[in-house]
Structure formats: structure tokens, C-alpha cells
Amino acid sequence: MSFSKNVFGTLLLFLCSASALFGQSDTPILSGTVQFLGTSNAGANFYQPVIVPILAVPLGDHFFIESRAEIQGFIARDNGTTGPYSGQFIATFDYAQLDYIANSHLTISVGRFLTPFNIYNERYNAPWIKNLPDAAIIFPIGTRTSGSSDGAMVRGVAVARKKFEVNYTAYFSALTNVENLGSGRAAGGRVGIFFPEKGFEIGTSYQRFLQNGELNASGAYLVWQPPRIPLDIRSEFAHSPNGQGYWLESAYRFAKDRRNISGIGRLQAVARIQQYFNGTPQAGDSLPLADTNRFDFGLNYYLPHDVRLNGSYGRQFSSLGNANIWEYGITYRFLFPAWPGGSR
Numbered sequence: 459m460s461f462s463k464n465v466f467g468t469l470l471l472f473l474c475s476a477s478a479l480f481g482q483s484d485t486p487i488l489s490g491t492v493q494f495l496g497t498s499n500a501g502a503n504f505y506q507p508v509i510v511p512i513l514a515v516p517l518g519d520h521f522f523i524e525s526r527a528e529i530q531g532f533i534a535r536d537n538g539t540t541g542p543y544s545g546q547f548i549a550t551f552d553y554a555q556l557d558y559i560a561n562s563h564l565t566i567s568v569g570r571f572l573t574p575f576n577i578y579n580e581r582y583n584a585p586w587i588k589n590l591p592d593a594a595i596i597f598p599i600g601t602r603t604s605g606s607s608d609g610a611m612v613r614g615v616a617v618a619r620k621k622f623e624v625n626y627t628a629y630f631s632a633l634t635n636v637e638n639l640g641s642g643r644a645a646g647g648r649v650g651i652f653f654p655e656k657g658f659e660i661g662t663s664y665q666r667f668l669q670n671g672e673l674n675a676s677g678a679y680l681v682w683q684p685p686r687i688p689l690d691i692r693s694e695f696a697h698s699p700n701g702q703g704y705w706l707e708s709a710y711r712f713a714k715d716r717r718n719i720s721g722i723g724r725l726q727a728v729a730r731i732q733q734y735f736n737g738t739p740q741a742g743d744s745l746p747l748a749d750t751n752r753f754d755f756g757l758n759y760y761l762p763h764d765v766r767l768n769g770s771y772g773r774q775f776s777s778l779g780n781a782n783i784w785e786y787g788i789t790y791r792f793l794f795p796a797w798p799g800g801s802r
Contacts, residue, residue: 484516486796500781504534525554575600589728598744599696600675607631608641643668657683703734726758764791
């Protein structure tokens with residue numbers, strides 16, 4: 459088992475610089491997730507302990523530092539379904555960025571940030587937030603090589619009206635080969651329209667990958683959260699020369715409304731369907747090598763003190779072989795001031 463010194467060195471540097479910059483009224487917050495997942499995929503069992511710390515440091519009214527690291531273990535039998543168990547741990551930095559919040563229309567970010575292609579990577583891929591343990595099949599489209607970018611990004615609300623808002627994001631990423639901080643050379647953007655009264659958002663994404671022959675990726679997404687029903691519907695479509703596909707997910711909380719958090723109201727049912735159509739695979743794109751269909755159903759139960767239990771079943775169909783996928787896990791979310799004696 460090996461850990462990267464780069465990740466912890468960078469995190470330590472961030473903590474030290476933050477302590478010298480924040481004012482007495484700006485309290486840094488340390489939050490994140492501790493998670494344990496178990497998976498049975500076509501008879502092969504493996505386990506994943508995960509720690510995801512997140513540091514948020516406000517610097518006055520206009521500057522903000524935010525960073526997230528991930529320490530993930532993978533424990534499995536040496537020969538798939540036979541042999542002794544062995545494992546390794548991998549530490550990575552998902553983002554470490556400095557934000558300048560000019561106003562509600564413009565935020566400028568520099569450093570390492572989550573690649574803003576569609577919405578899954580930025581909004582739903584954190585362990586505590588995502589409803590099912592596995593990322594969507596099409597997740598690598600538009601997010602290669604690591605799901606993170608090293609460069610600069612601008613975002614904000616271009617138009618704000620009572621009935622709708624138009625949001626935007628644009629970015630440029632440089633090629634970086636530093637261990638656990640890698641990124642591809644790319645440029646892209648996203649535009650979305652949000653209707654607050656309906657809880658509905660729709661948008662589109664584009665990326666130009668500027669290395670390894672260059673290629674275009676495009677996508678679209680929609681989100682619907684009916685204000686009076688504890689239902690979440692999410693969907694994405696993504697296309698590139700490597701392949702294309704979509705996923706559609708619905709999650710229903712067994713509660714009278716979104717504020718009910720007792721008894722049966724803590725239970726959430728989730729279902730997701732996915733289809734992927736293979737294109738021209740490239741080395742390192744992490745996409746399936748054949749057309750793939752998959753259906754997942756899961757149950758999440760939210761206990762007090764930010765603990766969640768989850769279990770799910772999936773069935774995957776592919777010309778390379780069909781498989782049953784069983785998954786279960788426990789997730790704990792933590793949040794407290796980063797420094798002793800910090801204000802709560």
C-alpha cells in the first residue's frame with residue numbers, strides 16, 4: 459500500500475497559507491465524508507474504504523479557497539474470485555482552487571478544479587451526494603483525463619429574472635503530468651437555464667480536447683425537483699468520437715415533504731437506467747469496449763448525525779458478458795471548524 463506525498467504536501471501548504479490569510483471573522487471549515495463500500499460484481503467481491511476531506515476558507519468578502527482530496531482503498535482477491543485478499547490505497551487531489559467572487563454575475567477561479575462538463579462531475583459525484591455508488595457509464599466523456607482541470611475558469615449568472623435564470627461556465631485547462639494532479643489540455647463551457655418556480659433546469663456542454671489528435675465532446679442535461687414532491691429526476695446525454703450514451707435517474711424520498719426527516723421519511727428509493735454505444739475507443743478513456751445497457755435500483759436510509767446506509771442491485775448487459783452487481787455501504791458526513799476554538 460502506497461500513499462502520495464504530493465497530495466499531503468499540497469494540503470499542508472494550503473492549510474498553512476490559509477491560516478495566515480483568513481481574518482478573525484472568517485472561519486475555515488473542514489468537512490467531508492468517510493465511507494465504506496462493498497461490491498459483488500459477477501461473483502468477484504471487493505471493498506473500498508474512502509476518506510474525502512474538504513477544506514473551505516473564506517478570505518474576506520470576495521476571495522475563497524476550496525480544496526478536496528480523496529484517499530481511496532481497493533481490497534480484492536488476487537485472482538478475482540480466488541486467492542488471498544490484498545489491497546492498495548490511492549490518494550488524489552480533486553480540486554484546490556482560489557475563487558474571486560466579483561459579483562453574482564462573475565466568479566473567477568484559478569488552480570485545480572472539477573472539469574465542468576455537464577453536471578454529474580461537479581454536483582453529484584461526491585460520496586455523500588450521489589444516490590448510487592457507481593458513477594454513470596458516460597462519466598469519462600468530457601472529463602478525461604482525471605475529472606479535474608488545472609487552469610482557469612469563469613462562471614456566474616448571466617441573466618437573472620423572477621421566472622428564469624441563465625447560468626454559464628467557461629474554462630481552459632493545461633496539460634499536467636504531475637502525479638495525482640494530472641489534467642488534460644482542453645477548453646470548454648456550459649450554459650444552463652433554471653426555472654426556480656418549477657425546480658427545473660436544462661443545459662448543454664461542449665469541450666474541445668486539445669491533445670492526442672484533438673476531439674470534440676458535447677452533452678446535455680436536465681434536473682427536475684418538483685417543489686411540493688420529494689422527487690429528484692436527473693439525466694445526462696454525452697457524445698464524443700469515443701462513444702455516446704445517456705443515463706436517467708429518479709430518487710423518491712418517502713416523506714410528506716422535503717422537511718420530513720423522521721421514520722419512513724428517512725428512506726429513499728433510487729432507480730437509474732443507462733445506455734452506452736461504443737465508438738472509437740482510445741487508450742485511457744475508461745469507457746466500455748462494447749455497447750452496454752445497465753439498470754440499477756437502490757435504497758438509501760438517512761440516519762441521524764449524518765450517517766447514511768445504502769444498498770443497491772444492478773444488472774448489466776454487454777456483448778462482453780452480462781453481470782449482476784450488488785453493492786452496499788455506510789457513509790458518514792462530518793463538518794466542523796478547521797481550527798480549534800473556531801466559531802460554529
